[in-house]
Amino acid sequence: MSTPFGLDLGNNNSVLAVARNRGIDIVVNEVSNRSTPSLVGFGPRNRYLGESGKTKQTSNVKNTVENLKRIIGLNFRDPEFDIENNFFTSKLVELKNGKVGAEVKFGGKTHTFSATQLTAMLIDKVKHTVQQETKSTITDVCLAVPVWYSEEQRYNIADAARIAGLNPLRIVNDVTAAAVSYGVFKNDLPGPEEKPRIVGLVDIGHSTYTCSILDFRKGELKVLGTAYDKHFGGRDFDRAITEHFADEFKAKYKIDIRQNPKAYNRILNAAEKLKKVLSANTNAPFSVESVMDDIDVSSQLTREELEELVKPLLERVTDPISKALSQAKLTVNGVDFVEIIGGTTRIPVLKRSISDAFGKPLSSTLNQDEAVAKGAAFICAIHSPTLRVRPFKFIDLDPYSVSYIWDKQAEDEDHLEVFPANSPYPSTKLITLYRTGDFRMEARYTDPSKLPKGTPVTIAKWNFTGVNVPEGQDSVPVKVKLRCDPSGLHIIESAYTLEEITVQEPVPLPEDAPEDAEPVFKEVTKTVKKDTLGMTVETFGLNPVELNNLIEKENELTNQDKLVAETEDRKNALEEYIYTLRAKLDDEYSDFASDAEKKKLKNALATTEDWLYDDGEDSTKAKYVAKYEELASLGNVIRGRYLAKEEEKRQALRANQETSKMSDIAEKLAAQRKAQAGSGDDGENTDENMDLD
Structure with missing residues (x-):
């Protein structure tokens, strides 16, 4: 059974949460921290992921890549690249597809990794952290991402999760995930028929400032408006x-x-x-x-x-708040509460500025660092077939208008705005097109001027085959099912042709008709589904071949890291054994080895120690194991004698204790018998004295 996993992939730190034990738990990492640094470092033999990367960052600054969520899906020629590049110590380069990658020294060679690969490395690391902590299988994940992530970036982050061996069940906006956490665990929300609670949720993290205006009822959440400052954190x-x-x-x-x-x-x-x-x-x-x-x-x-x-x-604090309120068609007076999350909201002057902008005091009932991860874990649990969770419905907003374009055939229109800006999702629309043969469709952002600079206008392309036009007809109707799915991705679920058929339907008889009256039928023309069309799609996602190659590459790197860690562990074990055995030869084991054995073993220890700090400084796991076993074959003989003598002492001590215990029991029994006998004689003497009186 897979444990539902929620990941808040932060720019500075990532927080991991799982749904278990009838609640949501934050997972601590290998050093017991409740968050893990979001960076990847590269060394002479292995990678430094998370905490180890942070530890080595100062000495390995040029080979440590951070700010991963900022460069995923970013074009090298994008005007924003110059802004992001100021926050990097590693070298950023242009990849063949025009995207941003990082060039690092790894294993003595220069390597270039894409942002998707680097993010996958971090996700793989935290996946193993969760597995070790929960002792369970982790296959499904809900990823929390910034509101401003484009369709391309959402595909990229989903691919990163797949490379790490996870199934991205849902990509959710981070502020929405925090809002879900608020809605699920708040017990005083208004009921379905009551006036909703309007909450302004402000999230200022390491790199982004987001404000959402939210409508809460018990078991339900609607996002009314969202705005952000992408470069404020x-x-x-x-x-x-x-x-x-x-x-x-x-x-x-x-x-x-x-x-x-x-x-x-x-x-x-x-x-x-x-x-x-x-x-x-x-x-x-x-x-x-x-x-x-x-x-x-x-x-x-x-x-x-x-x-x-x-x-x-x-001076930029009020802008996202004003835009979010405008989008929600509200004023500050219409907001009941203002919740703040994100580590940066702890700065006093920033809290004052937010409070002044809303004109009311701030609340911090949510955990400022963990609310997003907990909400993501709950959302993942909603999709789990093995867990029952409290029903909770939430609807987000799509900030950009999306239109679908198709081949112009016959006299019909060749495009349609299907999902207007700020429309709720998930959402499904059905349209009917009249086609003369196989055709293509595209999903595009309707107004490119509203997009962040560098965002691709075309979202996805589809090719449809299998359109058969009957003889005597110019075209055939095709029903297309369009969807903005729960992750905010615009897809086409299905397409099929329609045909008109004539059927006989009974006509209702008058109320005064005789019981034996003959039924009357009429011909009715109906439109029904005929053929499901073949469909191929081009999206921002990796094709299966590329994805499998990157999965294999990540598995190789993970195995290499594991081997290096195990090799270092065997080396440390050998070094510890040398010092421990040498000390015990002159102490505990001194009486259990002959002078010849001591001399032989000390020579072996000295020889191995010299090898360890010379030729063995950078050896293989097998060599360290072999050297350890070579020393242990000599040391275990002496250790066996010592343990045998110790066991003999323990047995003797146990026998003495048992003898002493039995002796004590015998003495107690004898004392009890004597006391009972003495008690009887005293009673008779007392009676006689009483009679004399």
């Missing part, structure tokens, strides 16, 4: 602090951290910690040892100074 605050200190240290210490990626990254990490300290304190010291050129730096920053540094950002 915690990383912008970190960068502002870092740039401030870069200028200060250049003047104060005559060093330019902008020219040294490692130094800049160290200050950036320290700036992130300083930002968190200033969220709870009015001022804080700032110091980093040996930033570059063996120079230690120190300074301080006040909350007021930070607010001045980020003033341009704060």
